[in-house]
Amino acid sequence: MLAFTHLSFVFFFLLSFCASVMRSSPVTMADIDIEADSQVLGVIAIARHGDRFRYFQNPDTYKGGPTETTALGEVESHQLGSILRSEYLSPTSPSYIDGMRSDLVDNRELKVLVKNGGEGTVIFDSAIALLQGLFPPTPNNKITLANGTEVLAPLGGYQYIPVETVEPSNDRSLESWTDCPAFEKHIKEFYASDEFKQKEKDAQSFFHAVKDFVFDIPTTLKNAWNLYDFINSQLTHNQTYAYRLPPTLIETARGLADFHENGVFSDKESGGIGNIAGRTILHTILKSLERVAFNDDPLQFELIETGYQPFISLFHELEIVKENPDLQAIPNFASAFVIELRRGSPPDVRDFLRFRFKNGTGKGFKTLYVYGTHADIPLTEFIYKAKGGEIANNRQWAEVCAGNSVTLTEQFMDEVSYAAKHQTVSTITLALVAFIGLYVIRSVFFRAAKVTGEKIRNVRGRNVRLEGEEVLNVEVMTAQVLPDEKIRRI
Template structure:
């Protein structure tokens, strides 16, 4: 898919050729997940563009020098820091999201689930490394059990066979409650809502055939696409589980041009890890679109009309939605907005302030750097990782994870996908 040709136009340079910088952009969430997401992005691009003796340069004396390590290809990865851009990590320091999490934990449905799990928790003490046995700490419980079962032979032999699966069911339920929202534009969906401006703008760019860019790849945590699953309605009838995806799980948005020449359509596909052999189309359902009646391909205008109002388009929007006043550049953004409002015009801000505006500005710059993608575009999200937590025993870090995920924007330049 990434390297196909359509209508006689060249696709992305294959792994047997030299990496073409003009065709690819790579971004990775560099927030509080350690280096796991950056490492995941590096591993993926290393596999896509392998070492080749074509990665060389000819000197003035006529000699040819091949890159180190047998022609290793250095694919640039743009690190997205949460101190400068809230697009890929929008839950941290969001006060409204913290309130949402507390509300979830205090809800009757959560308390009922806690009581339901009580007997299971009473048997888990020998297998959690001293961690607090409460449902709101389920991520740390499962993360410890999963890592130990993979790497610790003694632990794996002692752990009852059904315990890990039971813990996985609980963590899937708990994480989905936290990182989604019953309301389409609710704060629980903020992980995906801050990515929407980039996605919608990319759809617009896909329709301009003047670029040479073929692929934009995002490596992110799993949190944003839990919101994606929720907002697109693909979990409503069980097509996709209300759960953290398996290793290397991905979702794909395709912007397709019908052969009839009518309006482009958006199609969503899902592949849950390496156990699945191919991507399967899933049917979206949201306000203005009933996929069960109308099918998998949503007219682009319908998709945009539904999702654009829920998008968080700037750091200022994020600060206001979160009720955050100082952290992550909000002091600068809110002060600039207040001064602009009082002056009735556009207020200039300092270079330092500009550096903290983040989401809207940085995302816009990224997307302009992406260039203009062609009519066929793909957004892929997924590929999570689990890793050992290093928090002290009894830690109640409830919403942090070491999961990594991938997002790709893909296009065939100057071509249309006929469907």
Template sequence: MSTVVGAVIITRHGDRQGFYQSPTSYTASDTAITPLGEVQEYQSGQALQQRYLNSSSSTYIQGISWPLPKLAQLDVRADSSEGQVIVNSATAFMQGMWPANVYSNNTLANGTTITSPLGGFLYVPVETVEASEDISLEGYTDCPAFTANTKAVYASEAFKARGDIAEDFLASLAPIVNRNISFENMWNIFDYMNVEYIHDADFYNSTSLATMQQARDLANYHEHAVFTDPELDGIGNIAFHTLLGPILDGFERIENTTVGLKMMYLGCAYKPFLSLFNMTEVSNPNIVDYASVAVLEVHNSTAGDLTLKLAFRNGSSTTTDGSDLVATPMWGEDDGTSLEDFRTKLSPYAITDLGVWCNKCENKVSRGCDLIEIANASTRTADVTSTTGAQRTSPLVAGVIGAIIAFGTSILPPLPVPSTPFSSRRR
């Protein structure tokens, strides 16, 4: 009999308005969460509260605080791209997990008891992870090597053959889809249809379920081809390479009982799920739906060994107690994977160093890689291509860059100075 001592929760955002992303670089436009998306995330938080915060549950996280959260036990992060839709999803999720309650109060010296606004609303901080400051939740954008690989996928015989089969179907969509009609643009075609099918009554009534399913099947093939790779270190897996950084950090802090972390929440898009399943040999080649959840549960056996079990739910909650999360064996190991084995198998592919990411992505011009290039060009005696910490610029790089800027400003007219990347996250 094992007990759960911690969990890393990976979630996709809830329902949102339409948006567009480049079919090669995957740079995305902004969008906004919908009331439906907020409800999906809120209900998801409620369900996981019953699964992990209810002391009578078999998957209760031992020692986690409820109904009032202890912030030292939590680490909640959300990708701030796409117009804050992922951040707002995280906020709604946390409202479901730690709802307003009368225990959020204090008694003043004069004996008056004050309850927090909105019936005891609880403010669980969400760290917004800026792509310009941190690579962990969005390692695939501004990554020229990933873009080149995506173009290579599109040029492959298998991809072109699938596109040829879909040609007539795609042509039939032209009258109803306000997107460029090509198999390379299949994600945007499907996303447009999916948003309209959910929110536009005319589109819903005039488009068959079979048409929607065929579009989804093609989008599944398309995105699986882009965000997976037959080689574990292949650039197609970059979305999970960078996400592994905070995941492994979370496990370490859960394992170290003096730190006290009980739960890490990582809010992201659908892309890391595809790479996660590919790298852990989980047979799920499809795009996960809105509000999907993958939980890496850390179990402590009676022998004292730590084991990981993956619980997955595709889409929004269908139960109120989290029982719709399905045990999903990694590497075919039904009884779970030891934490040490997980580290051994995957830590070599975790990208936690900005310099490594810049080299792998062949990026020299953005996301801090430009500053590393400046530092490299200005020194012959120091190794400045490595960074430390959670994808932030190292003190060495920052110091060298600072010296360059200080020297440059003493002899040149004032120039715009880029802010140092990876130095902070915003709450």
């Protein structure tokens, strides 16, 4: 009976997968250069916030302290928004998103998610500044009243764009590394590694030299992030400090911070706990790609404003760092990782993905390749490979953080639940066909059992129930599971 249940799950999953493929154009086996003139259907942009004042992070738990955005940070984010506009909303650009309105924002075509966690309002402020650059004020943002009066929106036609904040208290998709026991264990193991100890030994001369420039901050490799962030913030905003600081110290501090953060927010294996920051945001990416790929969904541009942590984890989880070792580092302020959904050129008109990265506002976009490929990857292939590492909801996050593995059945049921709410009529039709197929398989199964003399009782069997409430084995003070009604699918 257990084998039959697993077979049913696999059968339904295959049909659901076929349904997602059918929403795209027919698949051909032509091997052509799809990077030449493919058409951009939509974009998912993951952006890091702009400059802010010093941000302290506990090196053991990664809980952050208070900080504030700066005018420089808002300018950087606004500039990034303008760059994204010229790249994807300008009809003369080769990467123009086909059919997307670029003068006045259509809120059905644009979705904005903003991390609202340890950094406070910094990321929200950066998102607003970026959107001002993406959709600047325009004199076309006006209406004419019934009496003939023409009214222009404030600030010269400012465009007000809805923003959805994502709080870790009810949605772990954008800040999954805090209050996570398994991740804290991963951090401790990194600190105890021979590589870490050797690196700290080699850096003793730096720690001695920098002591007079960081005041009461502990000068240890474990505290490398806080050392670098303090020095960098003072160097940017304190002229007296900038005049006194020896020029080589900031470079060494940055190198040690890159080593530290890359070790914390990465894992040797795809799907490892070290990649948790990338694995939770990966689910958001996959669901958004499904929306953009579906012709009847108007979504064409999604902005995810966040911190630096998901960048490092995603670059590892998607195996980008294997050919780009320079990305094993903290991305600069106002960096952007862009995923383009493209329609291939005839005769191969499948949907493909192109990945591009811009490290801060001073450099151009660089094309990256995932999972060892050297060209744009088919959407269906990417989904197939990425599914194994994603963390799809708060319940799975809690299980992972408790050190438990998520079962195939749980993940399957979550996918079915999502499909029931969001999929098309054709998908639902295929689901019905799946259940009919299951009935046929069941009939064959029972007939074969009778032939071999097996005695099969009630198909449903008997459910074994334990006394008391079912609880998840998670530390209550660290990784709590929210009630179902408070868990929003991510």
